[in-house]
Every structure is written in C-alpha cells, then in structure tokens.
Amino acid sequence: MLEGIPVTVIILDGLALGLSLFLLSSGLAITFGMLGVVNFAHGSLFMWGAYIGYYVAAKTGSFALGLASSFASMALLGAAIKLSLIRNAHENPLRAAMITIGLMFLLDRLALIIWGEPTRMWSPSYLEGTVELGGVIFYKYRLFLIIVGALLFAAVYAMVSRTYFGVVIRAGIHDKEMVEVLGVNFERAATLMFMLGTGLAGLSGFLFVPWIGVNPSTGITFLLYAFAIVVIGGVESILGTLAASVAVGILQQFTMYYIPWVTEAALFILMLAVLLARPSGIAR
Amino acid sequence: MAGRQLRIAVALLAAMLLPYFAELAGYYRVAPVLAYSWIMGIYALSFALLLGQLGLLSFGHALYLGFGAYVTVYAATWAGIPYLAALPISMAIGALLGLAVALAVSRAFSGIPFAFITLTIQLIAYFLYRKKELAWLSGGEQGLIAPIPDFLKSEWTGVGILAAASVVVAVALVTHALDYARGRASARGLAAAAAASGVLLYLLWEWIQSLAGMPPTFRAMRNLHAISLLALASTYVFMDRLVSSPVGVVWRAIRDNEVRIASLGYNVFKYKALALAISGAFAALAGGLYVPYALNINPERTLSPMVSVYALIYAIVGGVYPLLGPILGALLVGALEILLAPYVGEYSLVIVGVVFIAIMIASPGGLVGLLSRLEAKLKGLGGRLGS
Numbered sequence: 001m002l003e004g005i006p007v008t009v010i011i012l013d014g015l016a017l018g019l020s021l022f023l024l025s026s027g028l029a030i031t032f033g034m035l036g037v038v039n040f041a042h043g044s045l046f047m048w049g050a051y052i053g054y055y056v057a058a059k060t061g062s063f064a065l066g067l068a069s070s071f072a073s074m075a076l077l078g079a080a081i082k083l084s085l086i087r088n089a090h091e092n093p094l095r096a097a098m099i100t101i102g103l104m105f106l107l108d109r110l111a112l113i114i115w116g117e118p119t120r121m122w123s124p125s126y127l128e129g130t131v132e133l134g135g136v137i138f139y140k141y142r143l144f145l146i147i148v149g150a151l152l153f154a155a156v157y158a159m160v161s162r163t164y165f166g167v168v169i170r171a172g173i174h175d176k177e178m179v180e181v182l183g184v185n186f187e188r189a190a191t192l193m194f195m196l197g198t199g200l201a202g203l204s205g206f207l208f209v210p211w212i213g214v215n216p217s218t219g220i221t222f223l224l225y226a227f228a229i230v231v232i233g234g235v236e237s238i239l240g241t242l243a244a245s246v247a248v249g250i251l252q253q254f255t256m257y258y259i260p261w262v263t264e265a266a267l268f269i270l271m272l273a274v275l276l277a278r279p280s281g282i283a284r
Numbered sequence: 285m286a287g288r289q290l291r292i293a294v295a296l297l298a299a300m301l302l303p304y305f306a307e308l309a310g311y312y313r314v315a316p317v318l319a320y321s322w323i324m325g326i327y328a329l330s331f332a333l334l335l336g337q338l339g340l341l342s343f344g345h346a347l348y349l350g351f352g353a354y355v356t357v358y359a360a361t362w363a364g365i366p367y368l369a370a371l372p373i374s375m376a377i378g379a380l381l382g383l384a385v386a387l388a389v390s391r392a393f394s395g396i397p398f399a400f401i402t403l404t405i406q407l408i409a410y411f412l413y414r415k416k417e418l419a420w421l422s423g424g425e426q427g428l429i430a431p432i433p434d435f436l437k438s439e440w441t442g443v444g445i446l447a448a449a450s451v452v453v454a455v456a457l458v459t460h461a462l463d464y465a466r467g468r469a470s471a472r473g474l475a476a477a478a479a480a481s482g483v484l485l486y487l488l489w490e491w492i493q494s495l496a497g498m499p500p501t502f503r504a505m506r507n508l509h510a511i512s513l514l515a516l517a518s519t520y521v522f523m524d525r526l527v528s529s530p531v532g533v534v535w536r537a538i539r540d541n542e543v544r545i546a547s548l549g550y551n552v553f554k555y556k557a558l559a560l561a562i563s564g565a566f567a568a569l570a571g572g573l574y575v576p577y578a579l580n581i582n583p584e585r586t587l588s589p590m591v592s593v594y595a596l597i598y599a600i601v602g603g604v605y606p607l608l609g610p611i612l613g614a615l616l617v618g619a620l621e622i623l624l625a626p627y628v629g630e631y632s633l634v635i636v637g638v639v640f641i642a643i644m645i646a647s648p649g650g651l652v653g654l655l656s657r658l659e660a661k662l663k664g665l666g667g668r669l670g671s
C-alpha cells in the first residue's frame with residue numbers, strides 16, 4: 001500500500017535516525033562501561049536539551065545557537081548530577097541507578113508542568129522542504145542529519161581512539177583499578193565523559209526538534225531507544241554503538257512503513273533476545 | 285511486648301473505620317483514596333520483597349500488576365467468573381508470569397541485567413497492548429471497561445467483612461488469652477485490647493448497617509476499601525511470616541553473599557524463582573483489586589513504565605524492610621500528593637520526586653529506617669537521663 005516510498009528513502013531515513021540515536025546513546029554506553037552506572041535520566045536530559053535549544057533557536061532564529069545551548073546546558077546539568085547525586089556511583093551501581101530513576105521522574109514532571117503536553121517543532125527555513133537526488137525525493141533536513149551525525153560520530157570516534165583522554169576512557173572500561181594504580185585521575189575523566197554524554201544527549205534532542213519535535217514524553221521514549229542500543233551494541237567499543245544505532249534506526253523505519261503496529265515491540269524483542277543470549281554484555 | 289497480633293487486629297479495625305469517621309466529620313472522598321492506598325500498599329510490598337530480601341530491582345514490576353488487572357477483566361467478561369473467584373486466578377497467572385520471568389533471566393539473575401530484562405519484558409507487553417491491532421485483546425489505548433462487580437455492590441458483602449474482621453479479632457484475642465494463661469502477657473493489656481476491639485466492632489456494625497441504605501455504587505467503593513484493607517493485612521502477615529522463616533533467612537543470605545550460599549549447596553535459582561513467583565502473585569492481586577477502583581483498565585494505567593517507577597518510589601520512601609515500610613511509603617506518597625495538591629497544584633508530584641531523591645541519598649532505609657534510628661537515639665537519650 002505504500003509502494004510510493006522507495007526502499008532507498010527508508011534506508012536513508014533509518015540512517016538519519018540511527019546517526020542521531022548514536023549521539024544520544026554513545027554517552028550512555030561509555031559511562032556505563034566506565035562506571036557501571038546506568039543513567040535513567042539520560043532521556044530526560046535529551047528532552048530538556050531539546051526544549052532549551054528550541055527556545056534559544058526560536059528566540060534568536062539561529063539554529064547554531066540552539067545546538068550550542070542544548071549541548072552546553074545539558075553538559076552543565078550532567079556535571080551537577082555527577083558531582084552531587086551520583087558522586088560515588090561505582091561503589092553501588094544499583095543505588096545510583098535508583099537515584100537517576102528519581103531524577104527522571106522529577107525532570108519529566110517538571111517538563112510537563114513548565115511546557116505542557118503539546119509537541120513543539122521549529123526548523124530553520126534553509127533546511128525545510130525536499131531535494132531531488134537521482135529521481136528520488138528526500139527531505140533536506142534528514143540528509144542534513146546524516147551529514148551532521150556522521151561528522152559528530154567522526155569527532156567522537158577520533159576523540160576516543162586518538163587522544164589521551166580517549167586512552168583513559170578505553171582503559172577505564174577495560175580495568176578501572178589498573179588505571180587508578182597508574183596515577184591517572186580516573187574520576188575526573190569519568191566526570192568529563194559523563195558531561196560529554198549528557199551534552200550530546202541534549203544536542204541530539206535538539207536535532208530531533210525539526211523532525212519529530214519535542215514534548216514531555218519524548219524523554220522516556222528515547223531513553224528506551226538508548227537502552228536498546230546500549231544493550232545491542234555492548235559497551236566495549238564505540239563502533240558497536242554506531243552499528244547498533246544504525247541497525248535500530250533502519251529497523252524502526254522499515255517496521256514503521258511495513259508493519260507499524262510492531263515498531264516498538266520489534267525493537268524490544270530484539271533487545272530481549274540480545275540480553276538473554278549475552279547478559280554479560282551488559283553485566284559488568 | 286504484649287500481643288503483636290492483637291495490635292495488628294486493633295489497627296486493622298481502626299483503619300477499616302477511617303472512612304466512617306471521616307464521613308461523620310463531613311469528608312466523603314476518603315474511601316476511594318484509602319482503597320487506592322491499600323491496593324498500592326500490596327503492590328509496594330510485592331516489589332519490596334524482591335528489593336529488600338534479595339536485592340533484586342524488578343524494574344518491570346508493572347507487568348504483574350497489569351496482567352493481574354487484565355486477567356481479572358477477562359475472567360469476568362469472557363468466562364463470567366465472579367469477582368472473588370477471579371482474584372485467585374489473577375494471582376495464579378501472576379505467579380506463573382513470575383516463574384516465566386525467572387526462567388528467562390536465569391543466566392543474569394541479579395543487579396542491572398535483571399532490572400533491564402524485566403523492564404524489557406514489560407515494555408514488549410506495554411507497547412503491544414497499546415496497539416489498535418490488539419484492541420480485541422486489550423481495548424487499545426482506551427482500554428477495557430469493567431463493570432462494578434455484583435459482589436461489591438451487594439448488601440451482604442458488608443456482613444462478610446464484619447464476620448472476617450470479627451474472626452481476626454477473635455483469633456488475636458484467644459491467642460493473647462492463651463499467652464496470658466501461660467503467664468506471658470498482662471491482664472491489663474488484654475482487657476484494654478478486648479474493650480477497644482469490642483467498641484470498634486460495634487462501630488463497624490453501625491457503619492455497615494448505615495451502608496445498606498446507600499446507593500450500590502457508593503457502597504461498592506466502601507466495600508472495596510474494606511476488602512483491599514483485609515487483603516493488605518493478609519499480604520503483610522503472610523510476607524512477615526515468610527521473611528522470618530528459614531526461606532527468608534536464605535533469601536537475605538543470597539542477597540549478601542550469593543557465591544557463598546551457592547557453595548553451601550543451596551539452589552540459589554530456586555530460591556530466587558520462588559520469590560519472583562510470590563511477588564508476581566501479590567502484584568497481580570493488587571492489579572485485580574485495582575479493576576473495580578479504576579473501572580477502566582488501560583495500558584497507561586497498568587502496564588506503563590511509570591507504574592513501575594511508582595513501585596520503586598513507594599518502596600524507597602517507606603523503606604524496603606521491615607515490611608511496614610512499603611505500606612507506609614504507599615500511604616505517605618498517596619497522602620502527600622493529595623494533601624499538597626490544593627497548595628502547590630501539579631508540583632505535588634515534583635515534591636514527591638524530591639523527597640524520593642533526598643531519602644535515597646540521606647536515609648537508604650527509608651522512612652522506617654529514619655524512624656527506627658530516631659527511636660534508638662531517643663532511647664539512648666532516655667538511658668543517659670535515667671542513669
């Protein structure tokens with residue numbers, strides 16, 4: 001019935017979704033790998049970043065300022081959370097997880113009170129509309145997402161694989177005690193990584209504003225996406241997170257076009273299958 | 285330390301009469317609020333059993349409550365099974381679900397992986413039940429409408445409640461009298477308790493008689509309050525026995541050092557599966573009792589992640605152990621939301637969130653832990669003053 005939509009468009013949409021989801025999930029995955037802490041408030045930060053970026057962009061008319069403010073505000077909020085609420089998180093990961101569940105509850109409720117239920121959308125005029133490539137019509141904004149997502153992935157990948165900070169992170173995921181024994185300030189690296197992760201979550205939240213918009217319930221929806229990606233991709237490598245993000249994005253787009261009523265269920269059945277087959281991927 | 289049983293019985297009678305007293309004072313919205321609190325108390329207990337005894341964070345706990353509610357509706361609408369018989373069926377389904385989850389998680393039966401797997405299972409059910417393609421099963425997002433059960437509307441239910449309350453009080457009194465005969469309890473305590481329960485039973489009789497003349501829907505909510513309270517008390521007594529039995533000792537030992545307990549020859553999986561089945565059964569009971577409270581069962585109310593978050597909030601605010609904690613948590617959070625709402629409006633839930641995080645950080649034992657620490661301090665103070 002939807003034969004009008006070519007498969008290439010579905011795949012490109014999936015790629016756009018997947019790369020944006022990578023930005024959301026990478027911070028969650030790395031923090032989990034380093035500290036064994038699941039941040040249940042990650043989706044709420046995604047949503048708050050989206051709102052802050054939305055207001056800044058709508059007021060100033062600048063898309064770039066929206067991006068910058070969503071990143072900076074959520075990185076700061078992330079630092080506050082890491083340094084106050086879950087300071088000694090790795091000592092009792094379950095307790096830290098429960099604290100972030102409370103934070104999720106709090107932030108989602110506040111968003112509902114402050115901004116209400118209606119979905120807000122905003123996009124810069126130069127990214128609206130469609131373009132035709134080789135006889136197929138694409139949305140400009142989704143192509144833009146693919147480019148931005150790929151660039152940011154390259155940046156994150158370069159940081160993790162080429163810099164000293166990246167070495168500390170990778171070593172920390174592998175063996176935290178050994179890193180500390182070597183005299184590296186592991187906690188500071190972990191805090192910086194946490195900030196980077198929440199900042200990227202806020203940024204990706206704002207990146208979704210022109211596509212699907214933002215409302216108080218997007219937080220929990222995208223938290224669940226991020227969980228699925230972390231579980232499927234594992235926490236060992238940034239490439240695993242990328243592969244899982246793109247796979248989830250494309251799976252979502254295909255199921256949405258062909259059997260829409262199993263869209264979410266298919267994702268979580270996949271997640272459950274991975275969890276049951278390889279619980280150690282997440283158990284650290 | 286006379287007559288714990290007797291104190292529970294008198295407290296039960298007093299709690300049962302709360303709506304009566306409130307109505308005498310002119311407040312007519314108390315019975316539904318209390319009914320909801322008792323139901324959530326059962327739900328919180330079932331959740332806290334896993335977290336407190338075994339350290340298992342069952343983050344998909346709404347699964348059992350949700351299916352308990354749906355199965356109760358199915359039993360009534362598909363098979364015409366009366367409400368009271370539908371509740372044990374729901375509990376059996378809840379226990380089976382708990383066992384199924386236990387089998388599924390057998391390779392990752394602890395910590396974060398357990399929380400993730402249970403959450404995922406709940407999410408699959410939640411997202412499927414919301415879809416209009418499954419509306420024949422779930423009623424879609426609007427959910428299913430359940431009529432008020434005849435059992436709750438009947439004038440005779442009140443008599444049954446009175447009889448049940450009388451039996452509870454009689455058993456407690458006889459036990460206490462036997463203790464007295466053996467010289468382990470005081471006559472004064474026995475006489476005071478007997479007088480108090482006599483007065484309360486008489487008031488209960490008065491109230492139930494006055495209900496007979498009321499409209500059936502009005503009566504149904506009051507009956508639901510009493511039934512839920514009896515169910516909560518039974519759950520409490522059952523779980524209290526369970527956690528102080530040898531099974532409870534093994535549970536806590538597993539929580540503290542699983543490897544050691546396994547090496548001593550205990551089948552850790554079986555102990556955990558048993559806890560999950562019991563927890564699932566009681567969460568399903570809460571779901572079944574929730575049906576006549578809400579009268580409209582939909583995925584958002586019974587199966588959504590927020591329902592699971594609430595279980596955690598109740599348990600943490602009250603404390604997971606002793607078992608009074610989760611009940612207190614459910615009561616307090618419900619009361620907080622209602623009492624604060626006129627002053628701070630929607631912010632009451634934000635305050636609940638702040639209280640949750642504050643307790644999580646400052647007093648991991650919850651409110652009960654806080655109270656017992658306070659008690660110990662006061663006792664210490666009293667001791668020093670006395671010497």
